[in-house]
Amino acid sequence: MDSGNTAWVLASTALVLLMTPGLAFFYGGMVRGKNVLAMLMQNFFSMGMVSVLWALIACSLAFGDGGKFIGDLSLVGLKDLAGAKDVMPGFVDDAGASLLTIPPLVFVAFQLMFAIITPALITGAIADRMKFRAWAVFLGAWLLLVYAPVAHWVFSPFGWLFNLGALDFAGGTVVHINAGIAALAVCLVLGKRRGWPGEAMSPHSLPLTLLGTGILWFGWFGFNAGSALAADGIAAQAFLNTNNAAAAAMLGWLLVERLKGGHATTLGAASGAVAGLVAITPCAGFVGGVAPLIIGFLAGAVCFLAIQLKYKFGYDDSLDVVGVHLVGGIIGSLLLGLFADESVNAVVTSDTQGLLVGGDATLLGYQAVAVFATIAWSGIISFILAKVISATIGLRCDEDEEIQGLDTSQHAETAYSFGELGSMGRIG
């Protein structure tokens, strides 16, 4: 047990929690003013729902010793993980000693924050038209049926992708590709917002979006540098890579935007930074030198082009979860197959360095398998889940509720009460 490492991962855990409110405001600023509370609520609700399910069963399904594909019920209710005395299943050497230098409960808490933000990412694609009740059911079911197994494959030492040799430092597959493809599946089942794409649905408060971007960028240091699970040189590399990829991606997005549309926009700067943060996530502690700048710049430029796809194919991915998280996650996961460097992290061996570092395409192949497996599982299960909810309790608000706005129709609240015209009377 190392107190320095424990302190850093505890602090990182808090940083990652803050990303979910950050995401809420990033998205909340982009929707119309009549739907902002509903967007904030879908995100904040994840902190409640996922925390409870994580403690009860989801952590066990993700990290229990159940074989290659899913955990078991050995950690239900977080039993056998009290205090600092026990070890996380799988994170042990041949002699049975823990490979983690932090208490298992710190690892459990850190992983919980990833489980909270991942389904929250989906909310950007379903903005302004989903019943809150349907979101609550989808969120819980998705955590157990999609997030827990994929996290087990990639992050648990028992998982099949972990053992295959695919690399994912902080969640390019588990978090971003996973949520990105699920977002596409749900928005296909849900259908377009009323009036899209003909009617303008411009962001109601870009200052909120930029504030959210700042919180996300800040929290991402915990997400990526915390994933070193230690306060060491790899954490420092991941920290710097995270910052620099976001910076380069902002420039990449703005450059393409300026060349294609004529203006460098604030929403472009925010979106570009997030695209870079997404793409560097799988690579953060495995690459060095100028690689994060290249990865970030490419992610910013390509994601800008990718967000146009929804108009071409006609799916209403309202706030571009597919274009930023799915595409950005794929870019990062595959570019890791080019740039992984054994001098940065000893987990990368001389046989599995990136194609441009070691001249060998083995890792790139593993990365492609991980990307494909995540897309297939999450895409199919999320689609079925949305269909089942749609056929039972209903997925979508009725037309009047959508026109009225989700804030009053789903939550009986108004975000902004200006002026004196309220005419509100208390009932009872």
Add this chain to the structure above:
Amino acid sequence: MKLITAIIKPFKLDDVKEVLRGLAVQGMTVSEAQGFGRQRGHTEVYRGTEYTVDFVPKVRVEVLVDDSDAQRVADAIVSSARTDKIGDGKVWVTPVENVTRIRTGEMGRDAL
């Protein structure tokens, strides 16, 4: 000259605008409004206390037209703003004594 004033549902504004453009109406003024007729408002809840909000968000459209166009424009607004549900709003026509275009000083029909 006539002033046509319409109170409509906000999401019908685009339809109304397009129809008026088709009738060669030269311009329009819109403002956000709140009010109630037969349509009821909604309730809001804050920390368990329930409130009624009587006023419903609407859009007010104002168009200045020549006498001969007034009925046609009013009819076009009625047909394009109608959803057949309660709360579709109202259109009324009022006589206008004079109009001046500020930039040029033109008056009357020339200022439309």
